[in-house]
Amino acid sequence: MQEETLSRREREKQRQRQEMLAAGIELFSEKGYHNVSMNEIAKKSEFAIGTLYKFFKNKEDLYKSIIAELTEKFDKAIMEALEETDDEIEKLRNYVKVKGTIFMENASIVRLYFAETTGASFNIKAGLDIEIREKIEKHMQSLALIFESGMEKHLFQRIAEPYHLAVALDSLSSSFLHLWLEAPDRQPYPVDPDMILNILYKGLLNL
Template sequence: MEKTLSRREKERLKRREYILDVALELFSSKGYHNVTMHEIAKKSEFAIGTLYTFFKNKEELYRSLLIHKSDAFHTQVEEVLDTPGDEVEKLRNYVLTLRTIFQKNADCIRLYFAETRGSCFNPKAGLDEEMKSRHRKILQRLAAVFEQGIKSKRFRPLGEPTYLAHCLDSLCNLHLFLWLENPTDNPYPEDPDKILNILFYGLLAS
């Protein structure tokens, strides 16, 4: 049975989430190393002592921020991949879900990919392997969609499901990086088939 939170506990969670949102804004605009706990406290309008009741230092705050956000991202993606249905539609919904997440959380995505891709803003935070582990679980679910599609003869067996999952993940990430760099010239595709058709049909004309 789910525990019912008291008013005080709800208020504490609300404060914690607000502090994380302020920290995300500062980390994204200035970089991890250029932000202090005092600056986060000032912008969030809390006393510095209040911050330390939630997080023992900046590294823990940073870690909590990325874990909190990545859990929300992964939950959305897992729900799409675990939904019963046609494999092609699952892949389309996967690409569309990533697009929605990217557009609504651009600042956090920059931090997230810094961790999962190995170019960490803060190597001391100890998040690299934990974030990669979460990412691997998504790839495993994505590979399962390709595997089921091959078994049902929806897809041709052109490669190992894990390899295909990495290919699609990389294609989505490429569009993401281009969009983050210049959203005007490189909009993330609204039609998921613009990405998926690279896998579905390739480059050679029939």
């Protein structure tokens, strides 16, 4: 019974933490890191400012926690997607599909994620970006291996370096995602991963 009580408290804490993170996500993605005050987050999450500081040692920590959580979730899903099958073509389709799903479900954090991974990030000093970049690099390496292996099996033509193809796939999927994030109803993407893959799969020119 005590166990139950403890876990109830623990669960309650987790719920609170999630609410704080949610308020942070919403505000940060809407207004940018520096244009959001801890007081705002406190108000939005309906906690006292002091309570916020019980959960996160400072503003940066709260921000990092948001990014870290998404990164973790994203990384897990991607790695799983790539291991689900042995077929290279299927792996690539899975990659694009899963990326789309995650982004759709977390639209507002994704803005933050892009802010952190692209361009001059908020917190050059933060050092969080290093961790993220390492995960992204890991994904690129995994994709590159898939291209490489597909080439060895003569599934794919060696039209470019495997690593470059990996970057290309990542880039294309992100771009179409962006398109969709900006105008969810008009853009086809998250529903159709094949469109992106086709751009890579078929050559444009009649060679």
